[in-house]
Amino acid sequence: MPVFGRLETEVAAKAPAYKFHEVNSKRxxxxxxxxxxxxxxxxxxxxxxxxxxxxxxxxxxxxxxxVMSREILEKVDNxxxxxxxxxxxxxxxxxxxxxxxxxxxxPKDEGSLVRWTLIYEKLNVDVPDPNAMLQFGTDxxxxxxxxxxxxxxxxxxxx
Numbered sequence: 001m002p003v004f005g006r007l008e009t010e011v012a013a014k015a016p017a018y019k020f021h022e023v024n025s026k027r028x029x030x031x032x033x034x035x036x037x038x039x040x041x042x043x044x045x046x047x048x049x050x051x052x053x054x055x056x057x058x059x060x061x062x063x064x065x066x067v068m069s070r071e072i073l074e075k076v077d078n079x080x081x082x083x084x085x086x087x088x089x090x091x092x093x094x095x096x097x098x099x100x101x102x103x104x105x106x107p108k109d110e111g112s113l114v115r116w117t118l119i120y121e122k123l124n125v126d127v128p129d130p131n132a133m134l135q136f137g138t139d140x141x142x143x144x145x146x147x148x149x150x151x152x153x154x155x156x157x158x159x
Contacts, residue, residue, distance in 0.1 A: 004121050007134050011138050011142065017112035026050045028073075051076075053072065053074075070088050116134060118134055
């Protein structure tokens with residue numbers, strides 16, 4: 001009997017929404033540089049960086065373990081500043097039949113709100129909810145926000 005689940009969290013950020021969306025859609029290849037604490041590397045296996053249908057392998061550290069996730073960039077929604085990744089291999093496929101990440105950046109008066117949505121189907125009822133992945137998304141958002149905020153400060157200093 002399938003066990004479906006959905007988890008969401010929202011993280012307030014100082015950087016503008018369009019900058020977050022840019023990192024999650026057009027600057028994916030820079031993620032390991034932006035978040036070296038969390039990502040070891042990201043390899044493009046098929047397609048073009050940021051292109052719908054592209055396949056990437058994400059090498060990251062979660063709960064102190066180095067792991068890999070193979071994902072298809074299923075959808076880039078520039079209007080709503082969101083991206084959808086569908087996991088097709090790696091550590092998450094060991095315990096989940098299906099797993100999707102949706103990351104959306106929502107503009108606010110100052111900064112943005114970054115919403116992480118995890119949609120999954122467990123292999124069995126004993127599989128825990130992916131709370132560690134949700135926390136990972138929160139932590140990565142904070143790291144990206146710090147990087148983007150510093151990037152903007154450096155641009156203003158140079159100008």
